[in-house]
Amino acid sequence: MSDIKVPEMGESITEGTIAKWYVKEGDRVNSGDVLAELETDKVNLEISAEESGVIEALVRQEGETVSIGETIGRIGAGGAAASSTGQSGGTSAAEPEQSGAGAGGEAKSAVAAAPAQSPVQAASDENARQAAEGTPYPASPAARKLARERGIDLSQVSAQDPIGRIRQEDVKAYSEHKGSAPESKVQLTAAAADKTAESAASDPGKPVERRKMSRRRITIANRLVEAQRTAAMLTTFNEVDMTAILDIRKRRKQAFQEKNDIGLGFMSFFTKAVVGALKKFPLLNAEIKGDEILVKQYYDIGIAVSAKEGLVVPVVRDADRLGFAGIEKQIAGLAEKARSNSLSLNDLQGGTFTITNGGVFGSLLSTPILNTPQVGILGMHKIQLRPIAIDETTTVNRPMMYIALSYDHRIVDGSEAVRFLVVVKELLEDPESLLLEG
Incomplete structure (x- = not known):
């Protein structure tokens, strides 16, 4: 198994945004295949596979900000992935932690002790890690960032993901259909306050398109x-x-x-x-x-x-x-x-x-x-x-x-x-x- 990591991109660039994944979990890839496109402050870069195998997991999603050296996905041996699940498609990525490879400390050792781990279980472990770090409502980095910008309390957002992780789409849906949480529950940032004032001042019957600014x-x-x-x-x-x-x-x-x-x-x-x-x-x-x-x-x-x-x-x-x-x-x-x-x-x-x-x-x-x-x-x-x-x-x-x-x-x-x-x-x-x- 090998990790898909964000490569070094020059001394002036320390992070980027995943613009697009060209693969999904369960896809077979060959060494050198382009896996993802990363948008940085200056240029867009392609991330390629370092070895052949099957995509076991995509740890980071499109739109999320990632740092140099961060693991954003994992590639495993095709045979091992198939035998561990007996299925094809995205659910074949079942055992990213069993080999014990990569960093992860005691938490990873505890995960490795399980005889077999599904993507749902892996995500649950991630949720538990976030909760231990003081994030009571497990959410992707992109979702947490959008919630901060719009002044939304994540406790009010329902996750559509079967593993219970709140994603960016959930925050957007909550914002569009239910509005922001009461001010008594969350302190609005300056950006969120500006958007609230703008919404109140404008005619709700007039269409408005919100576009996220690209990193560049x-x-x-x-x-x-x-x-x-x-x-x-x-x-x-x-x-x-x-x-x-x-x-x-x-x-x-x-x-x-x-x-x-x-x-x-x-x-x-x-x-x-x-x-x-x-x-x-x-x-x-x-x-x-x-x-x-x-x-x-x-x-x-x-x-x-x-x-x-x-x-x-x-x-x-x-x-x-x-x-x-x-x-x-x-x-x-x-x-x-x-x-x-x-x-x-x-x-x-x-x-x-x-x-x-x-x-x-x-x-x-x-x-x-x-x-x-x-x-x-x-x-x-x-x-x-x-x-x-x-x-x-x-x-x-x-x-x-x-x-x-x-x-x-x-x-x-x-x-x-x-x-x-x-x-x-x-x-x-x-x-x-x-x-x-x-």
Whole structure:
């Protein structure tokens, strides 16, 4: 028998949420088969079987939060599982504790003394353990968390599970059909009080859909609030005449595609321009570490990408050493991995500066929020024809783009930020200079 455990996922990640089980109790699996998908703050990871056998138990359910190294299920030998029950299906997982393997102390020794143990008995032991720890109403972690959020007394919730364990669905059903427990029996948390007030103030006849925030969305929200709380963030603006870049793309796009097997987009121009400007204003390629400033001598540029679960920022490594084709290929590869939810932690860590393009969604102007601990982020926007005065008597329509630089005023002065943005503008309006400056 072997335990299905949450693997190590990098030093910055200590827990995750089980997004989906691909197996059920009683299923036969082979070594290497994907068993579950784990959602973390940054990426989704697959948990695979380390050996072949039969799924004896799924200890943790979908939606529950689990820690690194925690056992979330067990795999047993197929023959032993079948002979112990004489049945097929989910009830074949009968003896997860008899072998004595794994941690569990005295409680597990007592369980092992039983000649045969069914899943119902195993769950009863878990219920007893919870009761001994001061939880009188055995419930899954997800159920306890939801009950706290909604201010529900678990003693009022009926379990549909035949083993008597309260699950998340039971709490939801109680909340929807019977309402919360009286305040005299349970102290509402701030979140539960807010929801109660919201419910009382709204028209009960109007439909409302509640959606649980994903772990990644919660992390994004926390990081954005933290960035605004800790950094002295300020934004400066400029505009770029995109005529020259559009002309180059028009003349060179087909040849570039045929030669490099990748399209010539705008991001390679902006990445090169940013690198050129960072070389002239290195404090925008730094970060604050305590009372020190770490000025980085390399250029790993983060490119914000919109994915299903929210914005992610994969990193183009050593952008100063790449040509236009190399940058476009890296960006295309990272964007595809983001859309297929296959980014690794290495793809997301260690950027020194970020570029975000709201123009693809039609944004004309915005103030991007810093991707901490970075101290600078460049925002691109929609290209729009606008009348531009060439001289006192001549006005022409030009394809213009507003660009925005948000920066941390703690180490970047306003004059540096403004001049940085001017350099970006000049390099973009004279694309040939990118070969020299970028």
